[in-house]
Every structure is written in C-alpha cells, then in structure tokens.
Amino acid sequence: MVKEVIPVLTQRPRGTADLLPGEVEQWKRLEDIFRAVSRTYHYQEIRTPVFEHTELFARGVGETTDIVEKEMYTFEDRGNRSLTLRPEGTAGVVRAYVENKLYGLPDLAKLYYVGPMFRYEKPQKGRWRQFHQYGVEVLGSEAPEVDVEVIAFGAEFLTKLGLKDVQAEVNSVGCSECRPRHREAMVEKLRPVADRLCKDCQSRLDRNPLRIFDCKNESCQAILREVEAPTVLQCLCDACQSHFSAVTELLQEVGVRFVINDRLVRGLDYYTRTAWEFTVPGYSTVAGGGRYNGLVAQIGGPETPGVGFAGGIERALLVLQEQGAAVTERSPLTAYVAVADAQASQTATKLLQELRCAGISADRDYQGKGLKAQLKAADRVQAKYVLILGEEELKSGTVSVKDLATGEQVTVARNEIVSYLSDLQNSSGVVEHDQM
RNA sequence: GUGAGUAUGGCGAAGUGGUUAACGCACCGGAUUGUGGUUCCGGCAUUCGUGGGUUCGAUUCCCACUACUCACCCCA
Numbered sequence: 001m002v003k004e005v006i007p008v009l010t011q012r013p014r015g016t017a018d019l020l021p022g023e024v025e026q027w028k029r030l031e032d033i034f035r036a037v038s039r040t041y042h043y044q045e046i047r048t049p050v051f052e053h054t055e056l057f058a059r060g061v062g063e064t065t066d067i068v069e070k071e072m073y074t075f076e077d078r079g080n081r082s083l084t085l086r087p088e089g090t091a092g093v094v095r096a097y098v099e100n101k102l103y104g105l106p107d108l109a110k111l112y113y114v115g116p117m118f119r120y121e122k123p124q125k126g127r128w129r130q131f132h133q134y135g136v137e138v139l140g141s142e143a144p145e146v147d148v149e150v151i152a153f154g155a156e157f158l159t160k161l162g163l164k165d166v167q168a169e170v171n172s173v174g175c176s177e178c179r180p181r182h183r184e185a186m187v188e189k190l191r192p193v194a195d196r197l198c199k200d201c202q203s204r205l206d207r208n209p210l211r212i213f214d215c216k217n218e219s220c221q222a223i224l225r226e227v228e229a230p231t232v233l234q235c236l237c238d239a240c241q242s243h244f245s246a247v248t249e250l251l252q253e254v255g256v257r258f259v260i261n262d263r264l265v266r267g268l269d270y271y272t273r274t275a276w277e278f279t280v281p282g283y284s285t286v287a288g289g290g291r292y293n294g295l296v297a298q299i300g301g302p303e304t305p306g307v308g309f310a311g312g313i314e315r316a317l318l319v320l321q322e323q324g325a326a327v328t329e330r331s332p333l334t335a336y337v338a339v340a341d342a343q344a345s346q347t348a349t350k351l352l353q354e355l356r357c358a359g360i361s362a363d364r365d366y367q368g369k370g371l372k373a374q375l376k377a378a379d380r381v382q383a384k385y386v387l388i389l390g391e392e393e394l395k396s397g398t399v400s401v402k403d404l405a406t407g408e409q410v411t412v413a414r415n416e417i418v419s420y421l422s423d424l425q426n427s428s429g430v431v432e433h434d435q436m
Numbered sequence: 437g438u439g440a441g442u443a444u445g446g447c448g449a450a451g452u453g454g455u456u457a458a459c460g461c462a463c464c465g466g467a468u469u470g471u472g473g474u475u476c477c478g479g480c481a482u483u484c485g486u487g488g489g490u491u492c493g494a495u496u497c498c499c500a501c502u503a504c505u506c507a508c509c510c511c512a
Contacts, residue, residue, distance in 0.1 A: 011503075066510050070437070088512085117512080122437080124506065131512060200509070211510095267511060285512070312512030340470045373464085375472040390470055404472065 015121070015129025017314075026317055030161060031114055034134045037157045041149065043112040043136055048092035050116060054082040060091035060299055062269025064207060071119040073129075085118035088268070089135045089310055090292070091299075097139050098301035108140040114313075126284060126315045135289075135310030139296065142305035144246035147274045147291060148254060151247075154278055154287055154309050155256050161316060162325045163280055167257055170276040171264035172244040173210075174232050176294060179272075182235035183209055189227040196223055213263035231262040240273055247274055270295040278311065283319045287311025335362040335421060336378035340371045340390025348389050351399065351417065358418045360425065362387075379404060385424075387417065 012018060019027060038045070054074050061067050073085035086092050093111060096102075102109045114134045123129060136153060138146050151168055158166045174182060186209040194202055197212070201220050204211045210232065212220060236244065251258050258276075266275045266288060275290035289309020296304035335355055337348045348364055355362035363381070365374045371388070378386045388400040399417050402409040412420045 014503080071510085119511080121510080123504085127511070133512065203509095216508095287512075310512075315512050338471080370465090371470050372472075377472085379472040386471080388471075392470085400471090402471070407472085409471085 013129070015123040017128060017130075026320075027313065030313060030316060031134070033160050034112070034114065034157055037153060037160060038112045038136070041110070041136075041153050043110045043153075046093060046096060046111040046113050047115070048089075048096045048113070049086075050118075051083045051085050052092050052095065054084040056091050056095055056299065057084055057087060060094065060270060060295060061088065065267060065269055067119060067267065071121055073118045073120055087119045088117055089113055089115070089133055090137060090268075090270070090295070090306075090308055093137045093308075094139070094295055094301070094306065095299060097137075097304075098296060098299065103140060103296075103302055103304055108138055108146075110136070110138050112136040126312075126318045128314060132313040133310045134313060135308060137306060137308035139304055139306045141307075142243075142291075142293060144243050144250060144274075147247045147307050148250040148256070150289060150307050150309055151251065151258070151276055152254050152256050154289065154311070158278055158286065158311070158316070162320060162323075163286065163316065164323050164325065165281055166286070167259060167279055167281065168251075168276055169261040169264055169279055170248065170251070170258050170274065171261050172233060172236060172240055172247075172273050173266065173271050173275045173290070174236055174240050175272045178235050178237040178240055179232070181237075182230060182232045185230050185235060186210070186212075189229050190223070193223055193227060208265065210263075210265045214265060233260075233262045243273055266290055270298065274307070276309070278309075280319050280323075283322070284315065286315050286319055332361065333363055333378075333381050333383040334360050334425065335385050335387050336374070336381070336383035337362060337364040337387045337389065338371060338374040338378065339365065340388055341394070343391060344389040344394050347394060347414075351387065351389065351414070354418055355421070358422060360418070360421050385421065 035045075054072070057072060058068050063069075067087045072087055075083055077083055093113060097109055097111075112135065114132070116130050116132050118130050120129060121127060134157075136150060138150060151170070155166065155168055173179060187205060190197070190205055190209065190212070194205055197205065197220055198215065198217045201212045201215050201217070204215075212224065212229075213231070215221065233244070248258075248260065261277075264275060264277060266277075270292040271290040272293045273291045276288065277285045278287040279285050287309055288311070289307070291305070291307040293305040295306060296302065337352050337355075339345050339348045352362050352364055363383075365377060369377065371390075375386060383404060386402045386404060388402065390400075393399050393411075393414075396411075397414050398411045399414050400409055401412050401417070401420070
C-alpha cells in the first residue's frame with residue numbers, strides 16, 4: 001500500500017506551537033509564580049471566552065488599530081454571528097465586568113487572567129498567531145495608587161520570574177481632553193514638512209502622530225527636533241499632570257525601578273493617562289499596560305475607570321532563556337522495575353501496581369529489552385532505584401533493589417518492598433510532589 | 437501587508453550535473469551465560485520539502501507552491 005502523504009495532517013497551523021514535555025514545565029513555573037503574586041496582591045482569577053462578538057474588539061480596542069484593521073481572527077458561526085478570537089484580554093474582562101454587574105460589588109474588581117490570544121500576523125521571533133498572556137485588570141478606581149499597585153505587581157512578577165534588568169518605562173498619554181490637543185499640535189507642526197518625512201511617518205501622521213517619535217529613521221528624528229514637536233507630557237491638562245506626578249512619586253516611594261519615557265506609545269486606543277511597558281535592555285518589550293478610564297463606558301457600561309497590564313508568556317520565556325536563566329526540570333522516577341527473566345513479567349506488573357498505589361512513582365520496560373538495556377534506560381531517566389525481578393528473586397520471593405547513585409544492591413522480601421521504599425523515601429527527603 | 441534567506445535520516449551538519457548521499461549526536465544490538473554513565477564493534481536516508489521544467493541523466497540548474505527563519509509595519 002502506498003502511503004498517502006497529506007502535509008496538513010502532520011503540520012500545525014502557521015504561527016502555532018506544540019509545547020512538548022520539558023517546555024511545559026517552564027510554563028507551569030511561570031504560571032505558578034504569577035498566581036502566587038496575584039494572591040499576595042489580592043487579585044482573583046477570571047476566565048472569559050476565547051472568542052467574543054467581533055463588535056466588542058472593534059469598539060473596545062479601536063477601529064483604527066492594526067489589531068482591528070488587519071490582525072483579527074474573525075469568523076461567522078452557524079447563526080451568522082460575527083465572532084472573533086480574542087486578540088487581547090482586556091476587552092473580554094471589561095465585557096464580563098459589565099455583563100455580570102461586578103460594579104455592584106462593594107469593592108474594586110481586582111482580576112487576573114492567563115490564556116491564549118490570537119492575532120493574524122506573520123510569525124517571527126517571539127511572535128505567534130496563537131500566543132499567551134497573563135494579565136491583571138483593576139476596575140473602579142482612578143486613584144494613582146492603583147496605577148502604582150499594578151505597575152509594582154508587574155515588576156515584582158517579572159523579577160520573581162528571574163528576568164534580569166527589567167525596567168518599567170512610564171508615560172502619560174493624557175485624557176480625552178489633552179490628547180486631541182497634543183495630536184493637533186503635532187499635526188500642525190509636522191504637516192508643513194510632511195513630504196520630508198519617511199513613508200511610514202507620513203501615514204503615522206494621519207493615524208497616530210505620536211508614533212513618529214518612535215521612528216528609527218534619523219532624518220525623521222531631526223525633523224521632530226527642528227519643528228520642536230511637543231511630547232504628550234508637555235500638553236497634559238492639569239488633572240492628568242497631577243495624576244502623573246502622583247504616580248511617579250509613588251513609584252519612587254515604593255521603590256519600583258522606572259524611567260519616564262515621554263515617547264512611549266501603546267497600540268490600543270483605549271489607554272488614558274498612565275501607560276507603561278516593561279522592557280529588558282537588548283530585548284523587546286515583555287509586558288505593557290495602562291489606564292483606560294473610558295473603556296467601560298465605551299462598551300455600554302457605567303462610567304468606570306480601569307487600569308491593567310498584560311505580558312506575553314512566550315516572550316518572557318524567550319528572554320529568560322536568552323539570559324541563560326531558564327530552568328529545566330524532569331519529573332523524577334523512584335523505582336524502575338527491571339525484568340531479568342521473561343517469567344517475572346507478570347510479577348513485575350503486579351509489583352508496579354503496588355508501588356504506584358502506595359504513591360511511589362514507578363515504571364518498567366515494555367519493549368522486551370534485555371536486563372542490561374533496562375539498566376541503561378533506568379539510568380537515562382535518572383531513576384533512584386532499580387528493582388530487579390528474575391528467576392532467583394521469583395524463587396525466593398524477593399526483589400533486588402539497586403541504588404543507581406551508589407551502585408549498592410540489597411535483597412528485600414517482596415511483601416516488604418513497598419514499605420522499604422517508603423521508608424527510604426521519607427528518610428532521604430525525597431518527596432513525590434505530583435499534585436492531584 | 438512589504439522585503440530577504442533557508443528547506444538533506446530523530447537532531448545537528450557536509451556534499452556533487454552521472455554507478456554505493458560524508459561525518460557528529462541520538463537511538464538499537466553486541467563484546468560468552470542476569471546489572472547502568474567509559475571504551476570497542478556493528479546497525480540505522482532506494483533518498484535529499486512538494487509539484488513541474490531543462491537535460492541522455494538532477495539532491496545538485498530554472499519556475500511555482502508550501503513551510504520555516506529573520507527584518508520592517510505593528511506588537512506580547
């Protein structure tokens with residue numbers, strides 16, 4: 001029979017990834033740390049759907065953002081509803097907040113989430129079509145203390161993760177009053193010299209003038225200096241100005257390492273006032289966040305301020321690895337049952353079951369390997385003990401226990417083997433820590 | 437969406453217009469009879485992403501497609 005090869009059956013969709021054993025441990029570690037920090041900051045987990053009505057993102061994230069214009073995974077379901085795989089986490093959380101009337105609760109909603117996000121983009125280093133974010137949102141307060149809490153949360157998490165040289169870059173993008181004013185000022189200064197700007201910046205001038213500050217083109221930077229284009233910070237209204245001052249003061253108070261970056265822009269339309277990114281020098285941004293005071297009302301809820309941040313798991317892990325701080329773990333094996341004689345296979349199966357029921361991790365060979373090969377296999381998985389069952393042991397009702405680290409071998413009665421290993425395990429401090 | 441590069445066994449990686457496609461790692465087996473990290477010996481791609489074309493002949497040349505990688509835009 002000719003084997004038919006259908007690539008699609010053995011190829012994952014573009015921009016997706018399989019997390020294989022070995023890598024998954026890293027993810028679990030990150031999630032564990034994130035959850036632990038969430039607990040100490042008193043945030044609660046929320047899980048929202050991975051898809052929402054397309055309109056939510058269009059309205060929430062912003063019609064003119066790249067995400068909405070060209071990156072959404074949008075599809076129609078059988079009821080002709082337009083749905084979209086979530087490209088970010090905030091919109092869904094805010095929707096859930098409104099729909100479930102969490103604003104009726106006596107306290108602020110302090111929420112965290114972890115999960116997959118989707119954006120239709122060309123994959124490249126640290127960028128996927130399905131990627132994963134952890135993030136937090138606080139709804140119901142416009143106090144600068146809350147901005148600071150959220151920034152401190154992020155800084156602490158990234159540090160605990162093991163990332164070195166993490167830095168918070170902080171800016172204020174103003175509010176619905178001062179932002180248009182800044183935009184106008186910039187356009188006014190740059191419009192007359194627009195033809196001298198690079199092609200990208202010419203389109204930025206229409207879409208998001210602030211981004212011109214980000215241009216890597218030196219000539220564009222020169223033009224900015226020449227026309228004395230104002231930064232947002234210079235255009236802040238009094239209220240935004242005092243909010244920003246409070247945030248930076250408190251950050252210092254709390255001891256969060258940060259720098260003010262008055263050119264920092266964020267990609268989503270909903271940000272107001274404080275906006276920040278966590279960067280690691282030499283690498284890309286690992287997380288970003290900001291305040292979004294208009295978003296809840298924007299999607300139809302009561303006027304409610306919010307702040308939040310989110311980071312990419314793939315990116316954090318990537319930087320961690322490149323900094324050489326990645327840790328590798330393997331699930332430990334206490335007992336490898338080796339069959340020295342085919343006659344003993346049945347007994348081995350029984351022994352294996354007893355060990356496992358007693359909470360001792362145990363495995364064996366199923367491929368008919370010779371004893372030597374079994375020892376080798378046990379060594380390779382770094383088993384603590386090899387339990388040998390052969391003709392002799394069968395006859396005498398015993399099992400030979402070999403300690404692979406020391407090479408010592410003892411004979412133990414078969415009906416005592418479980419308690420024997422349990423005792424060894426307890427006294428040596430080896431703990432089986434697979435949780436249910 | 438734009439631009440560039442790559443595509444050889446499980447992994448890494450040579451290679452040539454022409455009968456047998458290096459090598460390393462990994463893996464499997466063996467070095468007399470039931471014992472593991474070393475050493476030695478042996479095994480392991482009728483095949484060089486897919487489909488066409490050029491040619492007497494292509495894994496090596498050309499085209500298309502697909503995938504991957506990197507950069508830009510943008511972002512996590």
